[in-house]
Amino acid sequence: MPVRPVRPRPPAPPPAEVDTPRPPRRTDTPGRTNGRDGFVDGARTDTTGRTARVTGPFAELAKKGEFQGFVKTKSGVDVFVSVKLGKNPGVNRPVVMLDGIAARYERNTGFENLVKQKDQSIISIYLPGQGETLAKDFSAGGRSVRNDIQQEDQAKAVIEVLDALGVKEPVGVAGLSYGGAIAAQAEKMFPDRFNKVMLVAPFVESQGKSSPAYGMMNNPWNPWGASMYRSATKSTLERLFPNVPTVLQPHRGAFHEGLFRLTMGLEDFELDDTVKGMEDVHFLVVPQDSASSPEGNKAAFKGARTGSFTMAPRSEAGNHDLVRANGSLVASWIADVMAGRVKAERPN
Amino acid sequence: MLTLTLTTTTDLAPMLEAFSRRARLVAGEAPPDAAELDDVKAHVAKTLDEARVAEQRALKTRLEQGLPRGARLTQLSSRREGLTLTSATTVELDDVALVPTLEFAGAEGQPALRPFSGFTVSKEAGAVVLKGRAPEVPAGAGSLSLSLKSTVPAKTHNASAEHEGELTWSGSGFEVRVAFG
Numbered sequence: 001m002p003v004r005p006v007r008p009r010p011p012a013p014p015p016a017e018v019d020t021p022r023p024p025r026r027t028d029t030p031g032r033t034n035g036r037d038g039f040v041d042g043a044r045t046d047t048t049g050r051t052a053r054v055t056g057p058f059a060e061l062a063k064k065g066e067f068q069g070f071v072k073t074k075s076g077v078d079v080f081v082s083v084k085l086g087k088n089p090g091v092n093r094p095v096v097m098l099d100g101i102a103a104r105y106e107r108n109t110g111f112e113n114l115v116k117q118k119d120q121s122i123i124s125i126y127l128p129g130q131g132e133t134l135a136k137d138f139s140a141g142g143r144s145v146r147n148d149i150q151q152e153d154q155a156k157a158v159i160e161v162l163d164a165l166g167v168k169e170p171v172g173v174a175g176l177s178y179g180g181a182i183a184a185q186a187e188k189m190f191p192d193r194f195n196k197v198m199l200v201a202p203f204v205e206s207q208g209k210s211s212p213a214y215g216m217m218n219n220p221w222n223p224w225g226a227s228m229y230r231s232a233t234k235s236t237l238e239r240l241f242p243n244v245p246t247v248l249q250p251h252r253g254a255f256h257e258g259l260f261r262l263t264m265g266l267e268d269f270e271l272d273d274t275v276k277g278m279e280d281v282h283f284l285v286v287p288q289d290s291a292s293s294p295e296g297n298k299a300a301f302k303g304a305r306t307g308s309f310t311m312a313p314r315s316e317a318g319n320h321d322l323v324r325a326n327g328s329l330v331a332s333w334i335a336d337v338m339a340g341r342v343k344a345e346r347p348n
Numbered sequence: 349m350l351t352l353t354l355t356t357t358t359d360l361a362p363m364l365e366a367f368s369r370r371a372r373l374v375a376g377e378a379p380p381d382a383a384e385l386d387d388v389k390a391h392v393a394k395t396l397d398e399a400r401v402a403e404q405r406a407l408k409t410r411l412e413q414g415l416p417r418g419a420r421l422t423q424l425s426s427r428r429e430g431l432t433l434t435s436a437t438t439v440e441l442d443d444v445a446l447v448p449t450l451e452f453a454g455a456e457g458q459p460a461l462r463p464f465s466g467f468t469v470s471k472e473a474g475a476v477v478l479k480g481r482a483p484e485v486p487a488g489a490g491s492l493s494l495s496l497k498s499t500v501p502a503k504t505h506n507a508s509a510e511h512e513g514e515l516t517w518s519g520s521g522f523e524v525r526v527a528f529g
Contacts (some may be wrong), residue, residue: 043488098484100374100375100376101374101375102374102375102376108375120529123388137442143475177374178374203374205370207363207367207370208363208367210362210366211363211487211489212362212486212487212489212490213358213359213360213362213363213486213489213490215364215484215485215486215489216356216358216485216486216489216490217358219356219483219485219492220452220461220462220463220465220483221354221355221356221437221461221463221482221494222354222356222358222435223407223411223424223435223437223452223461223481223490224400224403224407224426224433224435225356225435225452226455227399227403227407227455228360228396228399228400228426228433231395231396231399231403232360232363232364232392232395232396233367234370234395235391235392235394235395235396236364236367236368236388236391236392237371238391239387239388239391239392240368240371240372240380240384241375241377259371259375263371267475289373290369290370290373290379291369291370291373291374300398320373320374320376321373321374321376324376
């Protein structure tokens with residue numbers, strides 16, 4: 001599948017709500033520890049060039065400024081987060097972005113800028129098992145990948161990150177593929193924390209489950225089945241991905257273990273069950289997407305209470321990773337949903 | 349005494365091919381070509397052999413510990429041809445009444461497997477009758493077979509094959525009916 005690279009222009013600094021102009025906020029260097037506000041380390045910048053007294057429901061987030069680094073959650077996990085702020089950040093309701101299974105910051109930064117250009121604040125969360133979060137955990141013993149990483153635990157991690165960032169008001173949550181499953185799960189478990197759910201080519205169900213052989217690997221007459229299935233899955237992932245992302249290269253085995261634990265953790269996930277009865281859930285689906293079938297998405301959408309179903313243009317057929325293939329399209333769609341320009345209606 | 353052998357045969361190749369294509373897509377990469385798929389299959393075959401050796405002892409211990417009193421595990425084997433896996437599990441039972449209660453302990457956090465849940469043992473016209481239905485196998489997924497040998501001869505049965513007193517059923521969702529007496 002050809003994936004067109006997205007090369008966004010650098011965003012213009014948006015104006016912010018300002019009461020009193022002050023000197024530019026300092027930029028912390030990565031690795032610095034700050035125990036005061038939940039940040040472990042990272043880099044902060046002020047998008048406005050000025051710091052101001054910020055008010056509004058998201059003032060606490062806005063006051064932290066733009067940030068790329070780790071936050072320590074209540075559970076004691078260091079989660080890598082990137083915050084980019086749109087115009088009027090104190091009142092600009094952010095969207096949480098959960099990328100696909102192989103998420104890492106360098107892959108997503110272009111997309112974050114596209115969303116910011118739409119004057120939409122975005123909080124990208126790199127979940128346990130993914131990218132920078134996995135790299136940090138692996139260097140400390142790899143606790144997160146000792147077991148399969150369940151969707152419920154990932155949903156809790158999202159909430160704990162929002163708590164650590166001081167975001168208590170409902171926000172939007174968007175997810176691509178694996179991230180779509182976690183976005184839906186987060187809404188299911190914590191509906192008061194989200195006002196809109198945006199699913200971009202979301203994970204529908206386990207590929208194994210949709211294969212006839214899956215039944216044999218879980219057949220009660222086959223005590224070998226479960227362990228052979230796991231072994232086959234793990235060795236397939238090892239062979240399929242010989243190129244380890246830069247952030248995980250110093251941590252031998254981490255990338256594949258992360259992929260494996262994230263994959264197995266979603267074995268029981270079914271999108272239609274998760275979004276059943278959900279309100280304000282919006283689908284952006286790719287034509288001819290063999291990794292997130294339009295039919296499976298349509299069936300899931302029909303079970304929702306309200307939402308919308310948008311099919312990407314035919315020119316994107318087969319481009320499962322729509323964020324990298326056409327980031328502008330996804331960014332515009334997210335901004336439109338967040339602004340209420342995409343209406344939530346009852347599925348037909 | 350009753351000896352039961354459960355055999356399963358599964359071809360993993362179609363599942364691995366579909367899984368591989370999708371795994372690449374969800375990671376934002378192009379799906380594997382035929383040569384890459386062949387490479388993946390060869391790697392999986394090799395690691396399955398290693399996993400089967402590594403798993404054998406732990407699985408045997410787990411299954412033995414989970415069996416009811418009066419049941420013994422006498423065979424736990426697996427073999428591989430290409431990506432087709434065949435497992436054979438033999439259990440010896442002191443009494444046919446134990447069949448419906450048979451459990452294979454699951455791995456940590458996993459439920460136990462109950463191969464004969466839904467089977468019944470009853471007395472009918474002076475005979476002890478074992479009845480039940482094998483699990484369904486999805487089309488194209490593989491096959492199941494059950495072999496049964498008893499020190500008490502079967503008066504009647506519906507097995508598809510009989511050889512030196514050993515009864516065998518094969519296929520998917522097949523009915524089992526044996527009357528001993």
